[in-house]
Amino acid sequence: MxxxxxxxxxxxxxxxxxxxxxxxxxxxxxxxxxxxxxxxxxxxxxxxxxxxxxxxxxxxxxxxxxxxxxxxxxxxxxxxxxxxxDPRKDALPAQVQACDLLSERVLRLRLLPQQPLRYRAGQHLLLWTADGIARPYSFASLPGEDASLEFHVDCSRPGAFCDAARLLQVGDSLRLGALSGGALHYDPDWQEKPLWLLGAGTGLAPLYAVLREALRQEHLGPIRLVHVASSSQEHYLAGPLRELAERHPQLHIELIEGAALSDFLATLRPTSRQTVALLCGRPDAVEAISRRLYLAGLPRRQVLTDLFLPRA
Missing domain, CATH: 3.10.20.30 (Beta-grasp domain)
Structure with missing residues (x-):
């Protein structure tokens, strides 16, 4: 043995x-x-x-x-x-700059790393509390916009990390562990193609970053962003998204409540087979949307998914 x-x-x-x-x-x-x-x-x-x-x-x-x-x-x-x-020697220190609720369920965490961190929209980062609790989160921030890093923590259910995050205060320390690829990104080759961004819950976080990256790179095709939430109060970025839509006429925002997801899926039909769709959030919602897009004729290679899996 x-x-x-x-x-x-x-x-x-x-x-x-x-x-x-x-x-x-x-x-x-x-x-x-x-x-x-x-x-x-x-x-x-x-x-x-x-x-x-x-x-x-x-x-x-x-x-x-x-x-x-x-x-x-x-x-x-x-x-x-x-x-x-060992996060004490293998991870990068960071200081909490802000910790506030965007909705009843979503906590926004802004961190300032001890030294600049190179990343891209769509990636994940492992966050460590001072007590050694670790959990990966997707960036909601966009490289180059700010020195700080932003993450959206789903606090709808008890969890070791989110329970600890609720107690954080400005000036507290966390550590930043492994940076991982994630399936989502923006490709400049998509510039003239229809771009669909469909997120459930805090699956909106990386899509919000990818959206701003697409706009920064002057995406020319139409952009459709759909956010599925448990209630109207949980469309936690509705304001910033609408402000972006006002400045960018190619951007269309749709806010869907979970109870209406089935009806929404029944109407989901890409107008072009060139559409690129990025999906993120809990597995049941992402898999339902992915299956509907496939049945509607969108090639699987043009559907990129990132599942927010339940805590082990």
């Missing part, structure tokens, strides 16, 4: 065990969320040995060369000596 070593601890595990499961079963505190290799919360560094990695391309070349692996995507095939990601 292969042996795992973390610090001074040694123990045997069954061959082909999932590395994250093996660590958690032994009481090693490894943050984790999606278990799909997307959130990148479960980083571990291989000091000696090499696991079988199902998603070697999930991490950039630099981090892989440094020995980092995603525990949820690895299987134990031989002895391994590991280090668990």
């Amino acid at each position: 292969p042996e795992l070593q973390v610090g001074e601890r040694h123990w045997d595990v069954a061959a082909a065990s999932n590395l994250l499961d093996a660590l958690l079963a032994a009481g090693v505190a490894v943050p984790h969320s999606c278990r799909a290799g997307s959130c990148q919360a479960c980083l571990v560094r291989c000091v000696a040995g090499e696991p079988e990695d199902a998603k070697p391309d999930a991490l950039d070349a630099t981090r892989r060369e440094q020995g980092w692996r995603l525990a949820c995507q690895c299987r134990v095939s031989g002895p391994l000596q590991l280090e668990v990601f």
Whole structure:
């Protein structure tokens, strides 16, 4: 049986065990969320040995060369000596600039990193509290607009990170962990194509950033942004979106309540097969919209999705 070593601890595990499961079963505190290799919360560094990695391309070349692996995507095939990601030395410090409610359910968190962070609209960043609670969030901010970073935290249900975030005050410290790709982005080659941005809940956050990136790059085609929320009060960016629509005639905003989603889907038909659709939010809403677009004739390669998976 292969042996795992973390610090001074040694123990045997069954061959082909999932590395994250093996660590958690032994009481090693490894943050984790999606278990799909997307959130990148479960980083571990291989000091000696090499696991079988199902998603070697999930991490950039630099981090892989440094020995980092995603525990949820690895299987134990031989002895391994590991280090668990330590935010105190492996993460970038940041200071809370603002922490306020945009609606009853959505908390806006603005952070100023200790040094500039290079990212693009549509990416995720792992946020760490001072107590070691980690959770990935998509950027709602746009690179170059401001030195601070903005995130929208869904506080509709209890969760370790969102419960801690509600208690944050201006001047408090967080740490910024792994930056991950995310499926959403803006491609300049889309400039003349119809662009649809459809988000549910805080799935609006990365789409809001992608929208501003498209407008900054002077997108010429029509842009349709749809936000699905539980109630009219939860269209938490309605004001800023309408202001953008007033300044950009190619932008059309639609605010849909969850109870009306089925009726809305029945009318959802792209006017052009060149349409590019970006979808983000909870899995049930994203999958329903994606399925409707496919049935309406939009090629799957032109539908990009980012699922906000439930907390593990």
